[in-house]
Amino acid sequence: xxxxxxxxxxxxxxxxxxxxxxxxxxYAVKGQKEYLTPNEMQDLVVQKLPHLGKCVGxxxxxxxxxGDPNEAKLEFGExxxxxGDANRSxxxxxPAPGSG
Amino acid sequence: xxxxxxxxxxxxxxxxxxxxxxxxxxYAVKGQKEYLTPNEMQDLVVQKLPHLGKCVGxxxxxxxxxGDPNEAKLEFGExxxxxGDANRSxxxxxPAPGSG
Numbered sequence: 001x002x003x004x005x006x007x008x009x010x011x012x013x014x015x016x017x018x019x020x021x022x023x024x025x026x027y028a029v030k031g032q033k034e035y036l037t038p039n040e041m042q043d044l045v046v047q048k049l050p051h052l053g054k055c056v057g058x059x060x061x062x063x064x065x066x067g068d069p070n071e072a073k074l075e076f077g078e079x080x081x082x083x084g085d086a087n088r089s090x091x092x093x094x095p096a097p098g099s100g
Numbered sequence: 101x102x103x104x105x106x107x108x109x110x111x112x113x114x115x116x117x118x119x120x121x122x123x124x125x126x127y128a129v130k131g132q133k134e135y136l137t138p139n140e141m142q143d144l145v146v147q148k149l150p151h152l153g154k155c156v157g158x159x160x161x162x163x164x165x166x167g168d169p170n171e172a173k174l175e176f177g178e179x180x181x182x183x184g185d186a187n188r189s190x191x192x193x194x195p196a197p198g199s200g
Contacts, residue, residue: 013148016119021187023113048113077188084180087121 023048024079035073038063055086123148124179135173138163155186 010018025033027044036044042063045053053059062082066072074082110118125133127144136144142163145153153159162182166172174182 010151011148013120013123014150014152016116017152017183017187019116020113020120048111050114051110052114052117077184080180080184080187083117084177084184087117087180088177 020080020083021076024076031073035075036079038066038069038072038074041066041074041079049083052083052086120180120183121176124176131173135175136179138166138169138172138174141166141174141179149183152183152186 023044024036027040027048028034028036029040030037031040042059045059063069066074123144124136127140127148128134128136129140130137131140142159145159163169166174
């Protein structure tokens with residue numbers, strides 16, 4: 001996390017941002033905290049962003065867009081943008097509420 | 101927050117993202133959750149992002165870049181990008197520690 005560490009008392013929002021950043025770092029093993037491989041990204045989305053992932057659209061598509069799975073890198077900025085996009089896009093129409 | 105609400109159990113990262121989003125909505129009073137005015141943005145950064153704000157660089161500059169304070173709008177995507185940039189940029193060199 002890049003938030004200045006010498007300032008101890010982070011606000012709730014700052015702690016939230018740190019959480020988002022630290023997850024990226026946790027999963028970015030091969031890239032040494034610099035980037036996610038497609039597999040790492042998939043793990044992160046499936047395990048940590050299951051609900052948000054649905055708003056981004058098909059994960060497979062995203063991963064294919066990244067290109068060669070052995071070469072592709074998702075850098076922090078792209079990860080951040082991806083989440084921003086998920087929250088920016090209009091909510092998908094929900095199915096008619098079922099019975100109950 | 102745009103994260104699908106019918107899915108109850110959000111992960112820690114998803115809750116963190118919700119926190120970041122909800123703060124934007126809290127401060128985006130004039131813009132009815134759609135955008136921040138320069139004053140609202142300043143309040144948010146000063147009150148909620150004091151440490152991160154330092155990494156973004158001078159707040160006054162950012163606000164001036166927004167243009168006419170009565171017309172300028174910071175939309176959610178720009179808010180999100182601003183935080184991403186703050187975390188992407190290399191930490192600024194800290195001044196020599198003072199005495200004490």
